[in-house]
Amino acid sequence: MKNGEIIANTRIQGDYYRVVFHAPEIAASAQAGQFVHVRISDRLDRVLRRPFSIHRVEADGSLEVVYKTVGAGTRELAQLRPGTVCDLLGPQGRSFTTPGDDVVPVLVAGGYGAAATYMMTRQAVPKGVLLLGARSKADVILVDEYRAAGYDVRISTDDGSLGGKGRVTELIDGVLHDFAGRKLRFYGCGPFPMLMALAKELRRTGQGGELSIDHVMCCGVGACFACVVKVKADTPEGWRYARACSEGPVFDLEDVYVE
Ligand SMILES: Cc1cc2nc3c(=O)[nH]c(=O)nc-3n(C[C@H](O)[C@H](O)[C@H](O)COP(=O)(O)OP(=O)(O)OC[C@H]3O[C@@H](n4cnc5c(N)ncnc54)[C@H](O)[C@@H]3O)c2cc1C
Ligand code: FES
Numbered sequence: 001m002k003n004g005e006i007i008a009n010t011r012i013q014g015d016y017y018r019v020v021f022h023a024p025e026i027a028a029s030a031q032a033g034q035f036v037h038v039r040i041s042d043r044l045d046r047v048l049r050r051p052f053s054i055h056r057v058e059a060d061g062s063l064e065v066v067y068k069t070v071g072a073g074t075r076e077l078a079q080l081r082p083g084t085v086c087d088l089l090g091p092q093g094r095s096f097t098t099p100g101d102d103v104v105p106v107l108v109a110g111g112y113g114a115a116a117t118y119m120m121t122r123q124a125v126p127k128g129v130l131l132l133g134a135r136s137k138a139d140v141i142l143v144d145e146y147r148a149a150g151y152d153v154r155i156s157t158d159d160g161s162l163g164g165k166g167r168v169t170e171l172i173d174g175v176l177h178d179f180a181g182r183k184l185r186f187y188g189c190g191p192f193p194m195l196m197a198l199a200k201e202l203r204r205t206g207q208g209g210e211l212s213i214d215h216v217m218c219c220g221v222g223a224c225f226a227c228v229v230k231v232k233a234d235t236p237e238g239w240r241y242a243r244a245c246s247e248g249p250v251f252d253l254e255d256v257y258v259e
Contacts, residue, residue: 002026004036004088006080007062014138015069016112017078023088024061030054031095032119033189033212033250036065037220039087040077050074051217051245053116053189054091066115066141092220094250096187096210101125103183106175106209107151108168108198110134110190114142116212117189121149129154129175133168133194137161168194169201176205185209186253199256209253215244222246230257
């Protein structure tokens with residue numbers, strides 16, 4: 001457990017916020033795809049921690065999280081002012097791998113998943129592509145940050161309020177066409193149904209990649225089995241349960257079990 005003093009906690013747009021902690025020890029070793037498990041309050045009904053992807057770290061020890069207010073814990077987090085000290089656990093979980101210099105990274109993010117894939121823009125050498133999907137314009141976040149990092153940002157929304165109308169997986173064919181002859185690797189994070197659709201599409205098109213499966217968590221350290229997801233295994237059923245917090249949240253596409 002480490003303390004993280006809040007340096008800033010501001011609204012980005014709509015229900016989305018950015019909180020910056022001073023957490024030098026965690027920031028020093030954080031990798032793309034890992035998360036911090038944040039104890040938001042000591043109040044009895046909020047003793048459970050909440051997991052958030054590490055969005056960005058800096059050499060000065062700052063660590064950023066971008067979050068959407070969806071329930072009591074995140075709404076309480078949004079109320080915390082600079083100077084508040086939170087108890088942080090991290091960096092937790094398995095990270096994305098860093099692609100070779102000859103590989104173009106294709107990030108595929110749904111909603112707040114864009115917060116998780118952002119660290120790849122700093123770890124991967126060739127600038128890549130971000131395929132960003134959301135229900136509507138209100139859930140399209142961090143576009144300017146990705147563009148400033150040199151990424152080609154392509155957007156789709158379910159209702160067509162920004163970018164193309166449709167599912168984010170429908171943008172994959174365009175990338176395969178535009179980067180024909182180049183080696184690609186896909187890195188996904190977003191809602192579970194989106195990740196399953198992405199896994200099917202990548203298998204259909206013969207692409208490799210990794211998916212961050214952000215299952216609801218409790219202990220965050222592999223002890224309680226609250227976060228299990230199915231992964232492929234040599235069992236009669238063809239799958240086994242894996243703990244998303246400690247064996248994931250990032251899983252190789254080869255291991256992802258699609259029903
Ligand atoms: C590894 C990991 C990384 C995450 N990274 C981020 C992030 O960068 N930014 C961000 O905004 N959120 C992220 N989340 C989701 C975040 O942890 C939840 O939104 C948060 O715990 C909700 O807490 P709450 O008390 O506000 O809501 P609760 O009252 O606990 O729940 C409110 C609603 O949110 C749903 N919910 C809770 N946890 C999750 C989850 N893991 N995935 C989907 N729905 C959930 C509940 O089912 C419920 O419908 C991440 C989750 C995981 C597991
Ligand atoms: S949250 Fe407890 S084992 Fe993963």
